[in-house]
Amino acid sequence: MSPxxxxxxxxxxxxxxxxxxxxxxxxxxxxxxxxxPASPNTALAAPAGFSPAPDIVIPHFNVPAARLFAxxxxxxxxxxxxxxxxxxxxxxxxxxxxxxxxxxxPDLIMVQVQPDxxxxxxxxxxxxxxxGYSDFGVNRRRVEAWFTALQMKFPSLSER
Numbered sequence: 001m002s003p004x005x006x007x008x009x010x011x012x013x014x015x016x017x018x019x020x021x022x023x024x025x026x027x028x029x030x031x032x033x034x035x036x037p038a039s040p041n042t043a044l045a046a047p048a049g050f051s052p053a054p055d056i057v058i059p060h061f062n063v064p065a066a067r068l069f070a071x072x073x074x075x076x077x078x079x080x081x082x083x084x085x086x087x088x089x090x091x092x093x094x095x096x097x098x099x100x101x102x103x104x105x106p107d108l109i110m111v112q113v114q115p116d117x118x119x120x121x122x123x124x125x126x127x128x129x130x131x132g133y134s135d136f137g138v139n140r141r142r143v144e145a146w147f148t149a150l151q152m153k154f155p156s157l158s159e160r
Contacts, residue, residue: 008103012131015104019097020085023106023130026095028088031112031124041129043139045147047122055140058123058147063154065092065121069113072123075149076111098127098142106130107139123150 009016014023036042036052045056061068069092076082081099085108088094092113097106112124125146127139 004103014106014130019083023097026086028091028093029110034126039133041132041135041139043127043143045125045143056143056147060116061121061154063121064119065113065115068121068123071153072111072113075146
Protein backbone atom coordinates (compact mmCIF):
# COMPACT_ATOMS: atom_id res chain seq x y z
CA MET A 1 0.00 0.00 0.00
CA SER A 2 1.32 3.42 -0.93
CA PRO A 3 2.08 6.08 1.68
CA UNK A 4 -0.62 8.25 0.08
CA UNK A 5 -3.20 5.46 0.55
CA UNK A 6 -2.10 5.13 4.17
CA UNK A 7 -2.54 8.88 4.66
CA UNK A 8 -6.00 8.83 3.06
CA UNK A 9 -6.80 5.93 5.40
CA UNK A 10 -6.60 8.37 8.31
CA UNK A 11 -9.68 10.18 6.97
CA UNK A 12 -11.37 7.28 5.17
CA UNK A 13 -10.63 4.24 7.35
CA UNK A 14 -11.34 1.47 4.84
CA UNK A 15 -8.65 2.90 2.53
CA UNK A 16 -5.98 2.18 5.14
CA UNK A 17 -6.32 -1.61 4.93
CA UNK A 18 -5.22 -4.22 2.42
CA UNK A 19 -7.44 -6.70 0.56
CA UNK A 20 -10.93 -7.06 2.08
CA UNK A 21 -9.77 -5.95 5.52
CA UNK A 22 -11.17 -2.81 7.13
CA UNK A 23 -14.71 -3.49 5.98
CA UNK A 24 -17.38 -5.58 7.69
CA UNK A 25 -18.03 -9.04 6.27
CA UNK A 26 -20.92 -8.60 3.87
CA UNK A 27 -24.07 -10.47 4.91
CA UNK A 28 -26.12 -12.50 2.47
CA UNK A 29 -27.89 -9.95 0.28
CA UNK A 30 -31.56 -10.26 -0.58
CA UNK A 31 -31.34 -9.42 -4.28
CA UNK A 32 -35.11 -9.04 -4.49
CA UNK A 33 -34.77 -5.95 -2.30
CA UNK A 34 -31.73 -4.08 -3.63
CA UNK A 35 -32.12 -0.37 -2.90
CA UNK A 36 -29.81 1.73 -5.02
CA PRO A 37 -28.73 5.17 -3.83
CA ALA A 38 -29.49 8.32 -5.80
CA SER A 39 -25.74 8.87 -6.29
CA PRO A 40 -24.18 7.71 -9.58
CA ASN A 41 -21.66 5.36 -7.96
CA THR A 42 -23.27 1.95 -8.51
CA ALA A 43 -23.79 -0.39 -11.43
CA LEU A 44 -26.26 -3.25 -11.71
CA ALA A 45 -26.35 -5.97 -14.34
CA ALA A 46 -29.26 -8.39 -14.22
CA PRO A 47 -31.75 -10.25 -16.40
CA ALA A 48 -34.55 -8.40 -18.19
CA GLY A 49 -37.45 -7.65 -15.88
CA PHE A 50 -35.28 -7.45 -12.78
CA SER A 51 -36.18 -4.83 -10.19
CA PRO A 52 -34.63 -2.38 -9.71
CA ALA A 53 -34.06 -1.88 -13.42
CA PRO A 54 -30.51 -2.90 -14.33
CA ASP A 55 -28.04 -0.64 -16.09
CA ILE A 56 -27.00 -3.63 -18.18
CA VAL A 57 -29.40 -6.41 -19.16
CA ILE A 58 -27.70 -9.80 -19.01
CA PRO A 59 -29.20 -12.58 -21.12
CA HIS A 60 -29.99 -16.00 -19.78
CA PHE A 61 -27.05 -18.47 -19.63
CA ASN A 62 -27.51 -21.99 -20.97
CA VAL A 63 -25.30 -23.47 -18.26
CA PRO A 64 -26.10 -25.04 -14.88
CA ALA A 65 -26.10 -22.58 -11.98
CA ALA A 66 -23.28 -24.32 -10.08
CA ARG A 67 -21.00 -24.12 -13.11
CA LEU A 68 -21.82 -20.47 -13.74
CA PHE A 69 -21.18 -19.66 -10.06
CA ALA A 70 -17.80 -21.43 -10.15
CA UNK A 71 -16.86 -19.55 -13.32
CA UNK A 72 -17.81 -16.17 -11.86
CA UNK A 73 -15.72 -16.93 -8.78
CA UNK A 74 -12.72 -17.87 -10.98
CA UNK A 75 -13.20 -14.66 -12.93
CA UNK A 76 -13.28 -12.56 -9.74
CA UNK A 77 -10.16 -14.29 -8.41
CA UNK A 78 -8.31 -13.35 -11.60
CA UNK A 79 -9.19 -9.65 -11.41
CA UNK A 80 -6.42 -7.32 -10.18
CA UNK A 81 -6.80 -5.96 -6.66
CA UNK A 82 -10.04 -7.92 -6.14
CA UNK A 83 -10.49 -9.97 -2.98
CA UNK A 84 -13.18 -12.31 -1.76
CA UNK A 85 -14.99 -10.86 1.24
CA UNK A 86 -17.69 -13.52 1.75
CA UNK A 87 -19.16 -16.51 -0.04
CA UNK A 88 -22.50 -18.21 0.50
CA UNK A 89 -22.18 -21.33 -1.66
CA UNK A 90 -25.59 -22.80 -0.80
CA UNK A 91 -27.22 -19.57 -2.00
CA UNK A 92 -24.82 -19.16 -4.97
CA UNK A 93 -23.82 -15.69 -3.76
CA UNK A 94 -20.35 -14.18 -3.33
CA UNK A 95 -19.05 -10.76 -2.30
CA UNK A 96 -15.79 -9.09 -3.30
CA UNK A 97 -13.81 -5.96 -2.53
CA UNK A 98 -11.99 -4.31 -5.42
CA UNK A 99 -9.38 -1.70 -4.55
CA UNK A 100 -8.26 1.21 -6.72
CA UNK A 101 -4.63 1.09 -7.81
CA UNK A 102 -3.33 4.34 -6.32
CA UNK A 103 -5.47 5.41 -3.37
CA UNK A 104 -6.77 1.97 -2.31
CA UNK A 105 -10.44 3.04 -2.46
CA PRO A 106 -12.70 0.01 -1.91
CA ASP A 107 -15.65 -0.93 -4.08
CA LEU A 108 -18.03 -3.75 -3.16
CA ILE A 109 -19.19 -6.31 -5.71
CA MET A 110 -22.00 -8.81 -5.13
CA VAL A 111 -22.55 -11.75 -7.45
CA GLN A 112 -25.74 -13.80 -7.32
CA VAL A 113 -26.39 -16.79 -9.59
CA GLN A 114 -29.96 -18.02 -9.87
CA PRO A 115 -30.91 -21.42 -11.29
CA ASP A 116 -33.43 -21.39 -14.11
CA UNK A 117 -33.94 -25.11 -14.62
CA UNK A 118 -31.35 -27.90 -14.48
CA UNK A 119 -29.15 -26.60 -17.31
CA UNK A 120 -29.79 -22.88 -17.23
CA UNK A 121 -29.14 -19.91 -14.96
CA UNK A 122 -29.06 -16.15 -14.56
CA UNK A 123 -26.52 -13.88 -12.90
CA UNK A 124 -26.83 -10.58 -11.08
CA UNK A 125 -23.76 -8.35 -10.68
CA UNK A 126 -23.99 -5.35 -8.36
CA UNK A 127 -20.92 -3.13 -7.94
CA UNK A 128 -20.87 -0.05 -5.73
CA UNK A 129 -18.52 2.44 -4.16
CA UNK A 130 -17.92 2.65 -0.43
CA UNK A 131 -16.82 6.30 -0.60
CA GLY A 132 -17.75 9.21 -2.80
CA TYR A 133 -20.72 10.49 -4.73
CA SER A 134 -19.45 9.67 -8.20
CA ASP A 135 -17.25 6.80 -9.28
CA PHE A 136 -16.39 8.21 -12.75
CA GLY A 137 -17.96 5.10 -14.32
CA VAL A 138 -15.64 2.61 -12.63
CA ASN A 139 -18.39 0.33 -11.32
CA ARG A 140 -20.17 0.20 -14.67
CA ARG A 141 -16.94 -0.60 -16.53
CA ARG A 142 -16.24 -3.36 -14.00
CA VAL A 143 -19.69 -4.93 -14.43
CA GLU A 144 -19.38 -4.68 -18.22
CA ALA A 145 -15.94 -6.31 -18.13
CA TRP A 146 -17.13 -9.18 -15.93
CA PHE A 147 -20.15 -9.74 -18.18
CA THR A 148 -17.94 -9.68 -21.28
CA ALA A 149 -15.63 -12.25 -19.69
CA LEU A 150 -18.63 -14.49 -18.94
CA GLN A 151 -19.78 -14.16 -22.56
CA MET A 152 -16.34 -15.34 -23.68
CA LYS A 153 -16.65 -18.43 -21.46
CA PHE A 154 -20.27 -19.16 -22.41
CA PRO A 155 -20.92 -17.66 -25.85
CA SER A 156 -24.29 -19.34 -26.37
CA LEU A 157 -26.68 -17.10 -24.49
CA SER A 158 -30.40 -16.90 -25.05
CA GLU A 159 -33.04 -14.27 -24.43
CA ARG A 160 -36.00 -15.40 -22.35
